[in-house]
Amino acid sequence: AVVSTQSTGTAAGPGVVSHVGESELSAHLNKTTSCALLLFYTPYCRYSMELMPHYNALSRLFPSLQHIAVHINSYSSSSVQYGAVGTPTLLLFHESKVVKKIPHTYRNVTELHAYISNITDLKAAAVEVAVTEVDHANVELLPSLDYPLIFSVTFLSLSLVYHTSGYISNLF
Secondary structure, eight states, X not given: OEEEEOSSSSTTOTTOEEEEOHHHHHXXXXXXXXXXEEEEEOTTOHHHHHHHHHHHHHXXXXXXXXXXXXXXXXXXXXXXXXXXXXXXXXXXXXXXXXXXXXXXXXXXXXXXXXXXXXXXXXXXXXXXXXXXXXXXXXXXXXXXXXXXXXXXXXXXXXXXXXXXXXXXXXXX
């Protein structure tokens, strides 16, 4: 199922970001006949959540550009298929094919607006747009634990104690 959020437009209409599940992504992109902008994000990533309000605002600047957001889990098949090695990842599509991966240096609505204007022939609906409270709706950084990091630190600490305990007891 496709869920759309934003203040203007109708479901999947102009100025709306369509939140699509990973399982529906390919089918959704195959229906795209023009340009689309795809954001891979996770609510556990601070950078994803900082970018999300700007991405929401960008959808109002380019209403002719379909805006899609996909919440991915680590090592998902969708991210591998489209070459997203981290979050957030922005991809520009034309007729269901990846045309450009937007560099990670473009992280606010002004920079994204300038970049998309430079690489496409699309005209923005306005000269500029401000990020509003509506763009921040439902954007929340979720707390997470990095279990591999916790395991690694614990393992290294226990290994260090184990291997140095014999050395320390020989000193005394």
